Structure formats: C-alpha cells, structure tokens
Amino acid sequence: MNLDIFSLKGKVAMVTGSSKGLGRAAALALAKAGSDIAVCGRNQADIDTVVNDIHALNRQASGFVFDVTRKESVHKGVNEILARFGRIDILINNAGTNYRVPVLEYPEEEWDRIIAINLKGYYLVAQAVVPQMITLGYGKVINMSSILGHIGLPNQLAYASSKGGVEQMTKVMALEWAKAGVRVNAIAPTYFETEMVKQIRHDKERFDFINERTPMGRWGKLEEIEGIVIFLASAASDFITGQSLVIDGGWTAW
Ligand SMILES: NC(=O)c1ccc[n+]([C@@H]2O[C@H](COP(=O)([O-])OP(=O)(O)OC[C@H]3O[C@@H](n4cnc5c(N)ncnc54)[C@H](OP(=O)(O)O)[C@@H]3O)[C@@H](O)[C@H]2O)c1
Secondary structure, three states: OOOOHHHHOOOOOEOOOOOOOHOOOHHHHHHHHHOEEEEEOOHHHHHHHHHHHHHHOOEEEEEOOOOOHHHHHHHHHHHHHHHHOOOOOOOOOOOOOOOOOHHOOHHHHHHHHHHHHHHHHHHHHHHHHHHHHHHHOOOOEEOOOOHHHHOOOOOOOOHHHHHHHHHHHHHHHHHHHHHHHHHEEEEOOEEEHHHHHHHOOHHHHHHHHHHHHHOOOOOOHHHHHHHHHHHHOHHHHHOOOOOOOOOOOOOHHH
C-alpha cells in the first residue's frame, strides 16, 4: 500500500468553528497532512491565532468571519474562500454549541439557537460549498456529530436532537452526491476538553460519570481527533460514504 493515500498535499480545506477546540485540532491535522486551510469562526482574534499556527506548519491559511446560521453570511464567506484559494476540496462542518437544562425547563429561544447553529448551519454551508465540489467531480464533507447523535443523556434536548439530525443529514447528503464523487461522513466524538464542555469538566460528579461510563476510563485528548479527520478527508477513505465513525473510548459499545 502506498501511504500517499493519506496525503492532503495540494488540497484546500474549509473548517467551520476552527477558531478553537475540536475545529482547531481538525484544521491543524489537515494542515499537517498537507492541506491549505480556510479558518472559519466569529472571533477574529481567535481565528488569527489559528492562522498563525497553520503558517508555522508551512501551509497557507486565511481567516474568514461569518455566522453559519445566516444564509447570506455563509455565501459571502464561501465566496471569499473561493476567491482566495480557488477551490474547496474538503469541508468540515464543525461549528456547534450546547445549552443544558431539563426538557420541561428548556427555553424555546435556546432550542431555536442550538438547532440553527448545530443543524441548519451544516446544511447552509454544505449547500454553498458542494456545487463546486460536484463541478470538480470530487469532494469530502465531514459533519462533526457527537455520541449524542447515537445515545441520549439527560439535559441534552436540543443538542442530542441536533446531532441525531446531523447523523441523518449525513446519510441523505451521501446518497444524493455519491455519483458526483462527493463523499459525506460524520465523526461522533465523546467528551473532549474544549470551551463548550468546560463547565462539565469542572463538575466532579459529571466528570466522574463520563469516566465511569467510558470503558477506556477517560475523556478524549484533542490530538486524538487527528487520525480520524485525516482518514476521512483523504483518498484512504474514498469508498466510504454515509457513515458515522464514533471516537469514544468504547462508550457506545455497551
Ligand atoms: N468538545 C466535546 O466534547 C465535543 C464532543 C462531541 C462533539 N463535539 C462537537 O464538536 C464541534 C466543536 O465543538 P467544540 O467543543 O470544539 O466547541 P468550542 O470550543 O466551543 O468551539 C465552537 C466553535 O464553533 C464556532 N461557532 C459557534 N457558533 C457559531 C456560529 N453561529 N457561526 C459560526 N461559527 C460558530 C465558534 O466560533 P467563535 O468562538 O469564533 O464564535 C468556535 O470556533 C461541535 O459541533 C460539537 O458539537 C464536541
């Protein structure tokens, strides 16, 4: 086997929510494998830091500020990326957030906000990016799901609903674009230490519950997302589409 199938040299990747957390780790992984990166988010200072991190890896990178929930904003951002890089070979739909309270207390405006970012945002960005992948005859879309797309947990009403939606969205997109050469897969991680889960990380009871639930007994380390991202973005996974790869230390094997 030629290990060049894992190389992303000459590719251009766009990663939403790559100004921090798992998106940043994914963007750095793609850059290490050879790709140039469009770093996307809302906070310019955070984006600039990640762009510098990628330059330090001797890859091209530029930052793009747009809100994934607003169609005009998404199209403006994607057009700017295409003007800068000329193409997008890899899209990672990753921007996401959470709000945790019991179902009976869940505010309607928080439901709308979470679904807009975690679910509607993925389709708006894919709709803007994929036409040029179809023209190229090749593309990779990776939707960042969660183990909450596979299992339920209390206090996760909108988040688990959005991730269940991401799982189904991944299958529909994969079926529609398979013949056009655009592969669509999801990554479903367990808990990784990022800003989104900071509160849980510092809640001893919740932290211990997650460790006890996980056969490997711990949270994921940010660098452990790298292999799965490179695999799904590269030619190594060219005959895989419509799947969700869980990375969870064995949690969902129960
Ligand atoms: N951390 C975990 O344990 C875990 C587990 C499973 C799945 N995930 C998934 O992984 C993804 C990243 O999560 P994370 O933990 O890395 O979160 P994070 O550190 O809070 O980062 C979230 C990212 O999303 C961006 N974002 C949020 N709302 C946005 C919007 N409306 N428009 C554009 N960008 C927006 C943020 O940009 P700004 O900060 O610049 O606004 C930031 O870059 C999410 O889809 C999450 O569901 C995380």
